[in-house]
Amino acid sequence: MSTSYNRFLRVKSIPLKVNLFMWRLFLNRLPTKDNLHRRGVLDASGLLCATSCGQEETLDHLFFQCNMYGRIWPLISGWLGFEAVFPGSVDLHSTHFSGLGGASKSCNVLLISIWAAVLFTIWKDRNNRIFKNSHATIEALVEQVKFHIFWWLKSSFILFDFDYSVWRANPLNCLLQRTWSHGNHPLSKVSIHKATLSLLDLAHIRVSPSLLGLKGQTSEWVTVEYTSPIPSIDDWIGVFSPANFSGSTCPKENGRVYPPLLCSAPIKFQYASYLNPQYNITGKGILKLLLINQRSDFSFGLFSGGLSNPKLVAVSNKIAFANPNAPVYPRLALGKSWNEMTVTWTSGYGITDAEPFVEWGPKGADRVHSPAGTLTFTRDSLCGAPATSVGWRDPGYIHTSYLKELWPNRIYEYKIGHKLKNGTYIWSKQYQFRAAPFPGQKSLQRVAIFGDMGKDEVDGSNEYNNFQHGSINTTKKLIQDLENIDLVFHIGDISYANGYLSQWDQFTAQVEPIASAVPYMIASGNHERDWPGSGSFYGNMDSGGECGVLAETMFYVPASNRAKFWYLIDYGMFRFCVADTEHDWREGTEQYKFIEHCLASVDRQKQPWLIFLAHRVLGYSSCICYAEEGSFAEPMGRESLQKLWQKYKVDIAIYGHVHNYERTCPIYQNICTSEEIHNYKGALNGTIHIVAGGGGASLSTFTSLKTKWSIFKDYDYGFVNLTAFDHSNLLFEYKKSRDGKVYDSFKISRDYRDNLACTMDSCPSATMAS
Ligand SMILES: [Fe+2]
Ligand SMILES: [Zn+2]
Known part of the structure; x- marks a missing residue:
């Protein structure tokens, strides 16, 4: 079976009937004339290609070699803005075509959809020629392909809201503007790998306060003030955590490639002119942002050049929560039996740093300690980008404790603790829940x-x-x-x-x-x-x-x-x-x-x-x-x-x-x-x-x-x-x-x-x- 086969099946944007058609195609189970002949359905005199090109109809001929249908391919690739010469067999052709956009997997998926649309259109026209004695011009078939893809994308991606005319004129632009997709973002809004450095003397960005969560809170508003000598409407501010977001922290992909300035995505970003309509004239602005405690410090970058050609012009002071490792965001879930409640939370304490546990008991009664298990994972446990690249961030430690033998419907109180090596305890605040009914x-x-x-x-x-x-x-x-x-x-x-x-x-x-x-x-x-x-x-x-x-x-x-x-x-x-x-x-x-x-x-x-x-x-x-x-x-x-x-x-x-x-x-x-x-x-x-x-x-x-x-x-x-x-x-x-x-x-x-x-x-x- 073809190696392309798997990649070409179950593509979300392709309708099921076309998926089915592809499946038969890759298994060479389409009723092409040579296949029918092999099965004894057709005799040798009826094998000619439906286009009257004079050749025998085989799968590779019909879709890739026929000098009639073959004219569709340069028209489609030209429409997409690629110049290419294609091989004449299904395996090579599919690989070649789907790779036109380079290594980007999602571009690949879209090209697979287009490839499928061409084949499906050819197959339908071929059937019309044979069974209905009617056929369309090559130009009309190309238009059908464009129209099919448009509707496939529209019905698969809720945010694909281009008009047909825009799509027809500029397919590649529409494909690359992947903000419409729920899927991953190959060309994310901020082009992290394009970021360049041009720190300007007169540009500043400052954040206060520098120490957060002094009262034990896990989120806090901060004030960001900034100045730029060359302000522009598309300047923006990125929040980075960990605070050191320079290229030196990038994992080496390849010894010869110089690491980009940024290799992790900002955890969030905002335009400098947001709430500061005068910013592009005065070059001054102020923002309030809410930060949550997530195990690391923060810094802020002021960028010019918009999101697509970002230039870092100023970097802020670093700020941090008083205890970045503190246990946060407890979440309850029912356990494997009705009278068990599990508490899961996140912290910066690994099992060699501290012992995680939950202190709990019925409201107003004695407390007990239940130990927690700890999980984490590395980049290698994930399957692909952006999770393994710009989207990666250390997940910290995820702890789960099992509170057992609960009484039905009773109210329990609990708080999370970590006992550090030096004997001190780190506590969360106190929470409560009602145990499940029997x-x-x-x-x-x-x-x-x-x-x-x-x-x-x-x-x-x-x-x-x-x-x-x-x-x-x-x-x-x-x-x-x-x-x-x-x-x-x-x-x-x-x-x-x-x-x-x-x-x-x-x-x-x-x-x-x-x-x-x-x-x-x-x-x-x-x-x-x-x-x-x-x-x-x-x-x-x-x-x-x-x-x-x-x-x-x-x-x-x-x-x-x-x-x-x-x-x-x-x-x-x-x-x-x-x-x-x-x-x-x-x-x-x-x-x-x-x-x-x-x-x-x-x-x-x-x-x-x-x-x-x-x-x-x-x-x-x-x-x-x-x-x-x-x-x-x-x-x-x-x-x-x-x-x-x-x-x-x-x-x-x-x-x-x-x-x-x-x-x-x-x-x-x-x-x-x-x-x-x-x-x-x-x-x-x-x-x-x-x-x-x-x-x-x-x-x-x-x-x-x-x-x-x-x-x-x-x-x-x-x-x-x-x-x-x-x-x-x-x-x-x-x-x-x-x-x-x-x-x-x-x-x-x-x-x-x-x-x-x-x-x-x-x-x-x-x-x-x-
Ligand atoms: Fe959803
Ligand atoms: Zn869903």
Whole structure:
């Protein structure tokens, strides 16, 4: 099998049918005439190429050597701005074409899409010639290619918002302006490798105070003042941490290459004229920025030359938190059994520096110490750039302690400690949580669920991947409502750090008020996991080279192997089965077995509320991203799993990935099983599917197609709440992040016997022996 084969499959921007076409192409399974002849379908007299060029139709001839179709290639590469002579066989041609843009992997992926579009267009025209006796001119085929690619990109990348005319005139510019992509940023906004040094005598930048966190706080506002003798509107200020950001800290890639001035991305940046409209005249400005404690000192650079040709003109004094190593951002998660709570946090203390532990106990009672395990990782454990290059930042140490044998619903207090070698203790502040209810316990149980939240800068500054402005509102509303939330699920697309590691600190800082008080359970999404050749089900580059390492280390989940991100949670009257859509879930896989086990093993008399959670939409969604491909979910989702949902009577399935809100009727095999909309009584006879991906990342558009199963759609940020009052009554609510108010809701009221009754495909088939 061709080596190109793997790289050319499952490219996110290529529609499934084209992927399938490519798969057959690389296996030489297309019904080309020579193949048909070999199989005895065609006799030797009918082998001529459909273009009447006089040659025999083989795969290589048709797509690469034919002097008719072959004319498309120079036209397409000329349109892209490349001059090239191409080889005449599929392997060499594909490698050559996809490499036109150099080593950049994402450029590569886009060229693969274009390559596929050309082949697909040729194949369709060839079929038209043979079967419909019609054909298009070469110029018309080239136009078709341009148009196809445009729509593929538009439906795969929400932020690809160019007009067709702009795209047609300037494809390469559009491709290179990768700010539209959720994926990694090959040409990140700041061209770090282009930065040059021209420190100017009269330019200054100063930051105060120089010592932060004197009262033990983990974040603090700083004031940045700056002057430049040659101010310009696109001057900007970058925040660097560690403070020494000179090229001398770059890892050597190659002994002969002089290291660039910068080899790590600024953790954030802001234009000098932000809040200082006179800056380009006066050359003076002042900024307030919020810094969080992340294990190292900080310095600030004033740059001219905009983001694409940055010139460092002044460097600030260094500033630091009083204790940069202090334990920060505790996050709770339920453990492997219902009466275990785990506390995970980040610090700068390795296991040879100090002993990490949690001091804890029931409110008002004696305290005990529980030791913590410590994890960290190096650049080598990650899969690619930017995570291994400009986005790399030392992750410090991630500690997890297991608090066991908790009493149901009791309030516990805890604080984090590190016992240093010299006997002194470093403490966090004190926090508290409520222990989980016993499985089956009848008490009020309230769960908040959402996906795709990410983080944002409250000081207005910029960072890489800053398209999750909605996350601030969602976080705020959850914090305000924390008294009414017992458990949180963030079902994938967690921080959108996408390989810029510093952003995991920022994310854990943003959710700290939530995660330190209620269990914060995560699922794995494409932005944590996907990376070509790393075992992810999808071979795209959405994780920016993290390939799951950050998510699996920064957060605890009670999976038997955290790299296989599926697990179950028993919480009072609920059972949650959390799937991992970035790994194969189809019948016969390890994950499929887990899902069936999770759904089958719950005692519905005690835990009537059975909820399926996953990142990508495996059920139903009206996202334009699916509709453009002729479907309403990820291919092979529903096909593989709906019989399990039906057999085990899953009440509600909730997904993220699509950044909006949608609710379906109770449904099975595309057919609504109930007419009711708000008050479900008795058996549902199907599963209600919810998309709750509006946590904060830029919103996804709905298709204009009307489907019978879609009951409520909202193009806005929000999250959902599930409230179990008792074993017979469940309330579902959708709230908008902007005001915390309920915009959609329904109730399910039913008794245990309703769950026992058989409905279509939900009971084991009886033997019909006669
Ligand atoms: Fe997302
Ligand atoms: Zn996603």
